[in-house]
Amino acid sequence: MHKRKTQQLKNRMRTLKRRIAALGPLMRGSVVELKATCGNPNCRCARGQKHKKHYYSMSQKGKTKVIYLGRAREPIARQYSxxxxxxxxxxxxxxxxxxxxxxxxxxxxER
Ligand SMILES: [Zn+2]
Incomplete structure:
Protein backbone atom coordinates (compact mmCIF):
# COMPACT_ATOMS: atom_id res chain seq x y z
CA MET A 1 0.00 0.00 0.00
CA HIS A 2 1.20 3.50 -0.78
CA LYS A 3 2.27 5.66 2.08
CA ARG A 4 -0.34 8.25 1.11
CA LYS A 5 -3.14 5.68 1.28
CA THR A 6 -1.85 4.50 4.66
CA GLN A 7 -1.87 8.06 5.93
CA GLN A 8 -5.45 8.55 4.69
CA LEU A 9 -6.59 5.46 6.56
CA LYS A 10 -4.86 6.59 9.74
CA ASN A 11 -6.48 10.01 9.46
CA ARG A 12 -9.87 8.40 8.97
CA MET A 13 -9.22 6.26 12.07
CA ARG A 14 -8.56 9.40 14.12
CA THR A 15 -11.84 10.89 12.91
CA LEU A 16 -13.71 7.72 13.88
CA LYS A 17 -12.13 7.74 17.35
CA ARG A 18 -13.33 11.32 17.83
CA ARG A 19 -16.82 10.32 16.71
CA ILE A 20 -16.91 7.53 19.29
CA ALA A 21 -15.86 9.96 22.00
CA ALA A 22 -18.64 12.35 20.94
CA LEU A 23 -21.41 9.75 20.92
CA GLY A 24 -24.12 10.35 23.47
CA PRO A 25 -25.68 7.74 25.74
CA LEU A 26 -26.36 4.49 24.00
CA MET A 27 -28.49 1.43 24.48
CA ARG A 28 -28.74 -1.84 22.58
CA GLY A 29 -32.29 -2.72 21.64
CA SER A 30 -35.16 -0.94 19.99
CA VAL A 31 -38.29 1.09 20.53
CA VAL A 32 -41.37 -0.96 19.84
CA GLU A 33 -44.89 0.27 19.34
CA LEU A 34 -47.86 -1.71 20.62
CA LYS A 35 -51.50 -0.92 20.09
CA ALA A 36 -53.80 -1.20 23.06
CA THR A 37 -57.27 -0.42 24.36
CA CYS A 38 -57.69 1.55 27.57
CA GLY A 39 -60.84 -0.13 28.77
CA ASN A 40 -63.16 2.87 28.43
CA PRO A 41 -66.10 1.69 26.29
CA ASN A 42 -66.75 5.27 25.09
CA CYS A 43 -63.16 5.83 23.91
CA ARG A 44 -62.20 5.79 20.23
CA CYS A 45 -60.00 2.78 20.98
CA ALA A 46 -63.13 0.73 21.64
CA ARG A 47 -64.15 1.45 18.03
CA GLY A 48 -60.88 0.19 16.61
CA GLN A 49 -58.65 3.30 16.82
CA LYS A 50 -56.33 1.80 19.37
CA HIS A 51 -53.82 3.79 21.42
CA LYS A 52 -50.15 3.49 20.51
CA LYS A 53 -47.92 2.60 23.39
CA HIS A 54 -44.15 2.74 23.23
CA TYR A 55 -41.84 0.28 24.92
CA TYR A 56 -38.17 -0.46 24.83
CA SER A 57 -37.18 -3.99 24.11
CA MET A 58 -33.79 -5.66 24.35
CA SER A 59 -32.68 -9.26 24.39
CA GLN A 60 -29.89 -10.56 26.54
CA LYS A 61 -28.81 -14.19 26.65
CA GLY A 62 -32.06 -15.28 25.03
CA LYS A 63 -34.28 -13.31 27.36
CA THR A 64 -36.19 -10.26 26.23
CA LYS A 65 -36.47 -7.34 28.62
CA VAL A 66 -39.12 -4.72 28.01
CA ILE A 67 -39.73 -1.38 29.72
CA TYR A 68 -42.57 1.04 29.25
CA LEU A 69 -41.56 4.39 27.76
CA GLY A 70 -44.61 6.50 27.12
CA ARG A 71 -44.67 9.61 24.98
CA ALA A 72 -42.00 11.65 26.78
CA ARG A 73 -39.25 9.03 27.00
CA GLU A 74 -39.82 7.48 23.59
CA PRO A 75 -37.66 9.97 21.60
CA ILE A 76 -34.88 9.75 24.19
CA ALA A 77 -34.79 5.97 24.03
CA ARG A 78 -34.90 6.14 20.23
CA GLN A 79 -31.85 8.42 20.26
CA TYR A 80 -29.93 6.06 22.60
CA SER A 81 -30.73 3.20 20.27
CA GLU A 110 -0.38 1.22 20.09
CA ARG A 111 -2.20 1.54 23.35
ZN1 LIG B 1 -58.95 4.38 24.82
Missing part, protein backbone atom coordinates in the same frame (compact mmCIF):
# COMPACT_ATOMS: atom_id res chain seq x y z
CA UNK A 82 -29.59 5.19 17.23
CA UNK A 83 -26.34 6.03 19.02
CA UNK A 84 -25.75 2.34 19.56
CA UNK A 85 -26.30 1.63 15.87
CA UNK A 86 -23.94 4.49 14.98
CA UNK A 87 -21.30 2.91 17.23
CA UNK A 88 -21.68 -0.42 15.43
CA UNK A 89 -21.17 1.29 12.09
CA UNK A 90 -18.00 2.96 13.35
CA UNK A 91 -16.71 -0.36 14.72
CA UNK A 92 -17.38 -1.94 11.34
CA UNK A 93 -15.44 0.74 9.48
CA UNK A 94 -12.57 0.60 12.01
CA UNK A 95 -12.38 -3.14 11.47
CA UNK A 96 -11.99 -2.71 7.71
CA UNK A 97 -9.36 0.00 8.14
CA UNK A 98 -7.35 -2.01 10.66
CA UNK A 99 -7.43 -5.05 8.40
CA UNK A 100 -6.05 -2.91 5.56
CA UNK A 101 -3.36 -1.45 7.78
CA UNK A 102 -2.37 -4.86 9.16
CA UNK A 103 -2.26 -6.32 5.67
CA UNK A 104 0.07 -3.51 4.61
CA UNK A 105 2.15 -3.99 7.77
CA UNK A 106 1.51 -0.31 8.50
CA UNK A 107 0.73 -0.61 12.17
CA UNK A 108 2.85 0.01 15.18
CA UNK A 109 2.15 -1.19 18.67
Missing amino acids: ENYRALLEIVEEMTMINMELLKADAVRK
Whole structure:
Protein backbone atom coordinates (compact mmCIF):
# COMPACT_ATOMS: atom_id res chain seq x y z
CA MET A 1 0.00 0.00 0.00
CA HIS A 2 1.20 3.50 -0.78
CA LYS A 3 2.27 5.66 2.08
CA ARG A 4 -0.34 8.25 1.11
CA LYS A 5 -3.14 5.68 1.28
CA THR A 6 -1.85 4.50 4.66
CA GLN A 7 -1.87 8.06 5.93
CA GLN A 8 -5.45 8.55 4.69
CA LEU A 9 -6.59 5.46 6.56
CA LYS A 10 -4.86 6.59 9.74
CA ASN A 11 -6.48 10.01 9.46
CA ARG A 12 -9.87 8.40 8.97
CA MET A 13 -9.22 6.26 12.07
CA ARG A 14 -8.56 9.40 14.12
CA THR A 15 -11.84 10.89 12.91
CA LEU A 16 -13.71 7.72 13.88
CA LYS A 17 -12.13 7.74 17.35
CA ARG A 18 -13.33 11.32 17.83
CA ARG A 19 -16.82 10.32 16.71
CA ILE A 20 -16.91 7.53 19.29
CA ALA A 21 -15.86 9.96 22.00
CA ALA A 22 -18.64 12.35 20.94
CA LEU A 23 -21.41 9.75 20.92
CA GLY A 24 -24.12 10.35 23.47
CA PRO A 25 -25.68 7.74 25.74
CA LEU A 26 -26.36 4.49 24.00
CA MET A 27 -28.49 1.43 24.48
CA ARG A 28 -28.74 -1.84 22.58
CA GLY A 29 -32.29 -2.72 21.64
CA SER A 30 -35.16 -0.94 19.99
CA VAL A 31 -38.29 1.09 20.53
CA VAL A 32 -41.37 -0.96 19.84
CA GLU A 33 -44.89 0.27 19.34
CA LEU A 34 -47.86 -1.71 20.62
CA LYS A 35 -51.50 -0.92 20.09
CA ALA A 36 -53.80 -1.20 23.06
CA THR A 37 -57.27 -0.42 24.36
CA CYS A 38 -57.69 1.55 27.57
CA GLY A 39 -60.84 -0.13 28.77
CA ASN A 40 -63.16 2.87 28.43
CA PRO A 41 -66.10 1.69 26.29
CA ASN A 42 -66.75 5.27 25.09
CA CYS A 43 -63.16 5.83 23.91
CA ARG A 44 -62.20 5.79 20.23
CA CYS A 45 -60.00 2.78 20.98
CA ALA A 46 -63.13 0.73 21.64
CA ARG A 47 -64.15 1.45 18.03
CA GLY A 48 -60.88 0.19 16.61
CA GLN A 49 -58.65 3.30 16.82
CA LYS A 50 -56.33 1.80 19.37
CA HIS A 51 -53.82 3.79 21.42
CA LYS A 52 -50.15 3.49 20.51
CA LYS A 53 -47.92 2.60 23.39
CA HIS A 54 -44.15 2.74 23.23
CA TYR A 55 -41.84 0.28 24.92
CA TYR A 56 -38.17 -0.46 24.83
CA SER A 57 -37.18 -3.99 24.11
CA MET A 58 -33.79 -5.66 24.35
CA SER A 59 -32.68 -9.26 24.39
CA GLN A 60 -29.89 -10.56 26.54
CA LYS A 61 -28.81 -14.19 26.65
CA GLY A 62 -32.06 -15.28 25.03
CA LYS A 63 -34.28 -13.31 27.36
CA THR A 64 -36.19 -10.26 26.23
CA LYS A 65 -36.47 -7.34 28.62
CA VAL A 66 -39.12 -4.72 28.01
CA ILE A 67 -39.73 -1.38 29.72
CA TYR A 68 -42.57 1.04 29.25
CA LEU A 69 -41.56 4.39 27.76
CA GLY A 70 -44.61 6.50 27.12
CA ARG A 71 -44.67 9.61 24.98
CA ALA A 72 -42.00 11.65 26.78
CA ARG A 73 -39.25 9.03 27.00
CA GLU A 74 -39.82 7.48 23.59
CA PRO A 75 -37.66 9.97 21.60
CA ILE A 76 -34.88 9.75 24.19
CA ALA A 77 -34.79 5.97 24.03
CA ARG A 78 -34.90 6.14 20.23
CA GLN A 79 -31.85 8.42 20.26
CA TYR A 80 -29.93 6.06 22.60
CA SER A 81 -30.73 3.20 20.27
CA GLU A 82 -29.59 5.19 17.23
CA ASN A 83 -26.34 6.03 19.02
CA TYR A 84 -25.75 2.34 19.56
CA ARG A 85 -26.30 1.63 15.87
CA ALA A 86 -23.94 4.49 14.98
CA LEU A 87 -21.30 2.91 17.23
CA LEU A 88 -21.68 -0.42 15.43
CA GLU A 89 -21.17 1.29 12.09
CA ILE A 90 -18.00 2.96 13.35
CA VAL A 91 -16.71 -0.36 14.72
CA GLU A 92 -17.38 -1.94 11.34
CA GLU A 93 -15.44 0.74 9.48
CA MET A 94 -12.57 0.60 12.01
CA THR A 95 -12.38 -3.14 11.47
CA MET A 96 -11.99 -2.71 7.71
CA ILE A 97 -9.36 0.00 8.14
CA ASN A 98 -7.35 -2.01 10.66
CA MET A 99 -7.43 -5.05 8.40
CA GLU A 100 -6.05 -2.91 5.56
CA LEU A 101 -3.36 -1.45 7.78
CA LEU A 102 -2.37 -4.86 9.16
CA LYS A 103 -2.26 -6.32 5.67
CA ALA A 104 0.07 -3.51 4.61
CA ASP A 105 2.15 -3.99 7.77
CA ALA A 106 1.51 -0.31 8.50
CA VAL A 107 0.73 -0.61 12.17
CA ARG A 108 2.85 0.01 15.18
CA LYS A 109 2.15 -1.19 18.67
CA GLU A 110 -0.38 1.22 20.09
CA ARG A 111 -2.20 1.54 23.35
ZN1 LIG B 1 -58.95 4.38 24.82
